[in-house]
Amino acid sequence: MAKSGKAFDFKLFKRLLKFTNSYRLVFYFVAFAAIAMSLLAIVRPELIQLAIDKSIIPKDGDGLQYYILLMVAALVVEVLFQFAFIFYANWLGQSVVRDMRVKLFNLMMGFRMKYFDKSAVGRLTTRAVNDIETISSIFSQGLFMILSDLLKMVVIAGFMLYKSWQLALIVFAMLPLLLYATRLFQRAMKVAFEEVRNQVADLNSFVQERISGMKIVQIFTREETEYKRFKQINEKHKKAWIKTVWYNSIFFPIAEMASSIAIGLIVWYGGLNAAGGGVITLGIITAFIQLAQMLFRPLRQIADKFNTLQMGMVAANRVFGILDTKSHIDDSGTIQMPQSKGEIVFKNVHFGYNEDEEVIKGISFTVQPGETVAIVGATGAGKSTIINLLNRFYEIQKGEIRIDGVNAKEYTLESLRKQIAVVLQDVFLFADTIFNNITLNDPSITEAEVVAAAKEIGVHKFIQTLPNGYHYNVKERGSMLSSGQRQLIAFLRAYVSKPGVLVLDEATSSVDTYSEELIQNATEKITKGRTSIVIAHRLATIKKADKILVMDAGKIVETGTHEELLKKENGYYRNLYEVQFMAEEAV
Incomplete structure (x- = not known):
């Protein structure tokens, strides 16, 4: 079971990945598409640099047209990979949750009555419907998106060092601040999302029971009392979500600020170098502005996607909690009862x-x-x-x-x-x-x-x-x-x-x-x-x-x-x- 506050539970994640074994080809294709997208990320900035330095500045119209055609081709290929990546990542997620939901429902049908005596119907419904649906986002928006973004960052960082180590170091200087903020953000969001899921389950359970027992509520004129209780539970639910909003509202402005500072330093240092006849060209400065944005944007998105991943992991933790429940009547009997005599x-x-x-x-x-x-x-x-x-x-x-x-x-x-x-x-x-x-x-x-x-x-x-x-x-x-x-x-x-x-x-x-x-x-x-x-x-x-x-x-x-x-x-x-x-x- 995942511990509250733990940034990531690899044991739980490994167990979840076992559900993809039936879809290995799709899994590998999505992983390949993620790698391809990370490599394609540097193509357009490189073409922009070449277009500026070799066509625009020398005023070569034919060369510029050539680079524009290459950019269009690169964009088409990138779009096709992105389409395949998004579609099959979502397809994989939905296939996994379908299998998990079937397994969970089949398991619950075999539970002892004692289990249902002690378990709220609304809470079990939340596990079988909401939580399992949240797990699908691990594959559609979490795991592969994070993989793609991480690979993209590694490729971009390497490409930056290759193009200009001075400008690359300026950009990298901002990374420790952003990485530290991301780490704190992830830990805080893990605890916050655990609370959100608890409050969602409580809210579902309360609403389900009151709707089922509405006749009793009205017979005993408890509408006002139940309304007040609902307001209290709903308020707790709101506060749990507000906590996640609070963490987001702190993190994302910090990330945006770090990106803006890095771009400003690139323009300042690169511009002075270019003006003084250095090795840094206008094309390189333009490419670096785009590369810096591409480097920081995945980092911000990784934090966002990590939220999604953590919500999915919290949901998976709850679902596995039921899947691990040992509450079955012993069915080790081997005799098939014929038409009973009735003794x-x-x-x-x-x-x-x-x-x-x-x-x-x-x-x-x-x-x-x-x-x-x-x-x-x-x-x-x-x-x-x-x-x-x-x-x-x-x-x-x-x-x-x-x-x-x-x-x-x-x-x-x-x-x-x-x-x-x-x-x-x-x-x-x-x-x-x-x-x-x-x-x-x-x-x-x-x-x-x-x-x-x-x-x-x-x-x-x-x-x-x-x-x-x-x-x-x-x-x-x-x-x-x-x-x-x-x-x-x-x-x-x-x-x-x-x-x-x-x-x-x-x-x-x-x-x-x-x-x-x-x-x-x-x-x-x-x-x-x-x-x-x-x-x-x-x-x-x-x-x-x-x-x-x-x-x-x-x-x-x-x-x-x-x-x-x-x-x-x-x-x-x-x-x-x-x-x-x-x-x-x-x-």
Whole structure:
């Protein structure tokens, strides 16, 4: 990881260059173009000197025309190289960031849920979009531009010494001041850009969360409070950028001043020498004025390009921070799970989202193939955690989970999760068509199969009432549908995947009566003959369950059927029934 304040991290840069290995020919061509441009830089000043000394002063019109034609030819060649250099440097940068973005996104899709629990969505979005785009500028505006400018400076310096060592020394005398200022500038900008990226990430995260949670903001009339917080965060963002502007406003006038002083000294010394009949000619003085500008301009540009390079390096440092994250569920299983029979065994399972705080405290239970097991208990009892553990979204700390007699860890993650369909209480739909939300773009599931499945569970009529039916776009998070409709889509999504095990969080607290009836019918249909674990919120579901697990504070306190559990005097389930379900039953 790059350290803040360090001017350049070669280890990080070397790692970044590995992403260019697939594009070596383009990389070498851009490097060659940079070298060619540096050599071409001295051609025009040399031709100007020759034109003045050999044509203009002797008043040779034909010779002047010849030199003008040469200058035009040199300019055309320089323009062609510059075009190729800029185009392919940018092409290389975009190709690298495309590969990095694909790798990053693929990696993030395999992260544990624990990673996303602790990471702000806005910050991850900044890494995957803004930061990676900034990395492209390393190649398009940073690395090769700096290489080209450095080579140009070396060639120009050598050419100056060859033409007139006296004038060259005058120009070089200004370089230590400019190099020292450049060094200080680079170090200061490294720290400043680190702060800028931090503030950009904070701003993105804040805006993303408030837009996503706008309903809560407005329900609780927090607009004024959130506005004030946004102003504070935005002010910090502005201050971070102002710091970079401050450093630029100091450095560039110093660079311009050094260039102007050098040109003034060239005209003074060279003019006196030429007037006194010395070896310095008018052509050489004119060439040196242009060469001095060409020498100092790349130095100023190098500082500017180094800013770009450093911003890219800061961004690369952040992206590699995610690429180096070890937050994957162990997928070392080798067994491909066939169509699951649906036998599930939890044996003395312990788990905590934080290692020192257990949420599941040594639970054991067995679900037979085809059984429907309802899990009931107060909020925070650990019901939803069982769903997460069954899918291996989190790793258990102790115990064993077996499916069809095999430890869940021995199955490949993909084959395990394909056999377990989950319908959550909080249904997530993508900004896409209903059909694509049901199939999740699985090409093996046809529209005919989806329609047939929808008819089976009683959802087809509802979908047909929507504009364009199965091709109706539900917009972001399914905002165009009611909560009940979203849940029906989730049921259909689970049903068409033909899972061996079905897990339902079947809350309907915010669902209208019509949708609730459809959901009850859909629940009965998709659980029939299939192993089902249901976090039960309705009495109707609980009564129909083959077995009820009653949870409290991470433990299973009672097990049995509805009738068996009601017979237990002062039992946990009976108390829960009397408080929560009797009113529902009366209705």
